[in-house]
Amino acid sequence: MEESCHFLCYVLKYLFALVGLLFFLLDIALDIWTVVTFYQNGDYVYMAVMIFLLLGSSVLLQVFSWLWYSDCLDKLETKVETFANKHKLIKPFHFLQLGVFLRYAGVTEMSTKHFLHHTKSFKERKPDLNRDLHMLRLFEAFSESAPQLILMMSRILQRGELELITGLKILTSAAAIAFTIxxxxxxxxxxxxxxxxxxxxxxxxxxxxxxxxxxxxxTALALFCTVLPWYLIAHFLSLWMLLVLGVWSQKTDYMKSPGWEWLYRATVGLIWYFSWFKVSTGSIKLKASLYYGVMGLDTLTLLGFWCWKVFEYSGCWRSLNSYIVIPTLIGLYFAGILLKIIYYRWFHPKCDEQKIPKPSEQQNNRQPAAMNKMETDSLESSSEEPVTGVLKRGRTMAANFYY
Incomplete structure (x- = not known):
């Protein structure tokens, strides 16, 4: 019985790896289809914005991926990554915007090996590969998917084409972002x-x-964009800069280089523009209360401007009734906050920060109790080596998440 449960677990992990790759490829295909659709409909401004989002997000992901690869080029364990490194292809792959594909290939290789042979190398390496890949997907969700969703919703609303099928598409896109989180x-x-x-x-x-x-x-950002599209750019830049300063005040220490840490802070500021993401240890109550208070007020302001200008735009007015939309969105917002309180009260596991220490060369000999056996064995086998960027990022994420 126990063996069958373990086998089922292996199958699920393998399927998750394959499904993740398939969804990544499907997302690229849908992006191309969207650009072509904008071109065919003569929406050249939307097409240009879409291309800018795709290229900007892709470059951002490749930069992070290359920086993280550069921490452990001598410790690559998958055959596909080792082959690429041996022939000096990792940097060209990232220059050609293919670095994330290389990571997916590594995860798929290790997943297949584990599924077929239950090898120990999978247990030692795949969590590190997956953590970096999950972070890249998280960055992509808010640098590409969320802005795309706003772009798509604003175009639908401007044309007055809001129907059941388009509503389901919008809900599916939002669910995909939440699924990444x-x-x-x-x-x-x-x-x-x-x-x-x-x-x-x-x-x-x-x-x-x-x-x-x-x-x-x-939804509030999309509605605001339908009536004051150019002001949305000013709104984003001003609020984003304040959010980046907020991330800086948290004294983040995620990247290996202090210079590149600012890129991480800028990316977190982008995430905060849409959703909360914990980047430091300590109590979440005050930080979350301040964040949701500011973002709630900002969202209400956006909805207020939309309601004020909506009578001048018959397409928006015909599609939506502001007396229904605004209370509904406010209700969803408070329901989400209530559900978050329930999660942190009854479902969120907590670990002492000392059990997931902030890594340094002096802490290499320590074995945090909250780490699994795989990572403890890895530390024992390399107690005299400095902590790699992979371990540093993993422990930092865990300390921020659990503490």
Whole structure:
């Protein structure tokens, strides 16, 4: 019975790796189809904005991927990555915007090897590969998917084409963003010895409260964009700079170089523009209360401007009734906050920060109790080596998430 459960677990992990790759390829195909559709409809401005979002997000991901690869080029364990490094192809791959494909190939290779042979190398390497890949997908969700969703919603509203099928498409896109965040939540399970403390139910609740908070935010931004599109750029830049300063005040230490840390802070500021993401240890109550207070007020301001200008735009008025839309979005926002409080009260596992220490060369000989056996064995076998960027990022993520 126990062997069958383990086998089922292996199958699920393997399927998750394949499904993740398939969805990544499907997302690229849909992006290309959207650009072509904008071109065929003569929406050249929307097409240009779409291309800018795709290229900007892709460059951002490749930069992070290359920086993280450069931390461990001498410790690559998958054949596809080793081959690429041996022939000096990793940098050209990233220059050609193919670095994320290389990471997916590595995860798929290790997943297949583990599925067929249950090898120990999978247990030692795949969590590191997955954590970096989940972070890249998280960055992509808010640098590409969320702005695309706003672009798509604003175009639909301007044309007055809001129907049941388009509403379902919008909901599916928002759910995909929340699902990416939930997968980041799942990746944190590797740091718990007692995995049952972080069940799939907790992941579902985590997904739901993020979905309920993302929908009002992107909808308010899309509605504002329909009536004052150029002002949205000014709104983003001004609020984003304040959010970056807020990230800086948290004294983040995620990247290997202090200079590149500012790129990480700028990216987190982009995430905060849409959704909450914990980047430091300590109590979440004051930080979250301040964040949701500011973002709630900002969302209400956006909705207020839309309601004020909506009578001048018959297409928007014909599609939506402001007396229904605004209370609905406010209700979803408060429901999401309530569900988040429920999650942190009853479903979120907590670890002492000392059990997931901030790594340094002097801490290499310490074995944090919250780390799983795989990572403890890895530390024992390399106690005299400095902590790599992979371990540093993983422990930093865990400390921020659990503490």
């Amino acid at each position: 939930a997968m980041y939540h799942c990746s944190m399970r590797a740091f718990l010895q007692e995995k049952e403390k972080m069940s799939w139910i907790s992941t579902l609740v985590y997904f739901l409260w993020n979905l309920l908070l993302i929908i009002p935010r992107v």
